[in-house]
Amino acid sequence: MDEKPLLHKCLGLLYSLFCYVYSMLVLVYFVGFIGPPQVPKDIDSGPATAWYFAALIDVALISLFALQHSGMARKSFKSFWLQWVAAPIERATYVLFSSLALSLMFLLWQPISLTLWDIETPAARGLINGLYWLGWIIALLATFLLSHFELFGLKQALDVFRPHRGESRTFKTPWLYKLVRHPLYLGFVMTFWATPHMTVGHLLFAGVGTLYILIGTLLEEKDLVQLFGEQYRQYQRKVGMLLPFLGRR
Template sequence: MNADTRRLTLALMFGAVCHGSFAIGVGLMMYHLFFGLSHGWGAVPWPYAGFANLVLLLQFPVIHSLLLTGKGREILALLGPDKRLSTTLFAMIAAIQLALLFAFWTPSGIILWQATGVAFWLMCTLYAASWGFLMLAIVQSGFQLQSGMLGWFAMARGRDPKFPDMPTRGLYRIIRQPIYAGFALTLWTMPTYTPDQLVLAVIWTGYCVIGPLHKEKRFSNIYGDRFRNFQKRVPYWLPFPRKSRDDKA
């Protein structure tokens, strides 16, 4: 096997594992959130299940945030056979983290609220809309980057990854962090509410509010005044209208 064939084979293998992991992780998240984590497959006995669930709950935001730091990106570049796979590995790791959480969560067995009748279909509609919002935000921010395709596809072509420009169109005209907002919406719009779901929703919503601050600092360093002007023009997380200078005068 020559070098080009080996490179292409490795790239395709990493791409297949990445997108397979992505589909499984997101699929498990969609399924288990819909039922308020009441259908989790974990079997840790209580009260130890509380600690096990907490570890599963925190591992995603902690590792996800660490891998987004400069040191984390250096580690990602060293994990694979080619540094161009770092974005692919990042998406793969995130997907595996989601799969672990939702597959091995031990449910409390308590149902706080179960929508029925019209309320059930209303919540189903809101849940589907939340996922639609999240997927649209992912596409508009650069689908290749967010899905992990950017790295393995660049390696397969023998080129360096070309990162997408700072997103400013579509949902990014309304708020600066639509991915985090959409992610949070999926945590609150299911037709089944449980203590499990509420703990997850509260902690992860907090992460969705605080987590992007590091991303904004990184964007400010990369794009400079262009991003700072974007910050002044577009709200952070909620679509509250910004006052113009004339309004403040």
């Protein structure tokens, strides 16, 4: 193993590690942006502006993230992208761009503070906040049930240090994936909606965010059908998309 390739591999690993750490910090901030923990700027804080102007900016920010997140995940884009980005760091770069798009949304988000509901009963607030944290637990667990470090690009950077093995993608449905096809997205949808204090701005985020997840899920399933064929079609017929029994084909 000569020095130059080894140096490139080490730099690629350091870069992927940076992308991973940054993405984790962004996700931790996201928890506070839409939920109970205090962060410097959350979904309902910031200078007030006209509601129609705020709504336009907020929808644009979510759309920017959606275009980046789904666009860069498509096979056609990856084929083009890999001409410029080395394969071992391609996933880490995708994760970095997603994290930057989220960071921009946190920074520029415009609150619309009109309250739609504010539940004050301690038991009800506790139940709703419990659902919020359950959503995050489901989302995090879903990443580890398949391959957390592959999802965030670290495994690809580590694989270059190992002897090359021809690995084929295997279809597996561990635990939560036997209940719903996309537990990660189910967890996110739960976090969007489970709040005891719902403002118009939060409702806008939850509604547009859920719509994007539904569209993104359909696009992802097309890729999965191409990858796994009839095996995935049978899975679609047996297991609901985001809720058990709902969305089976």
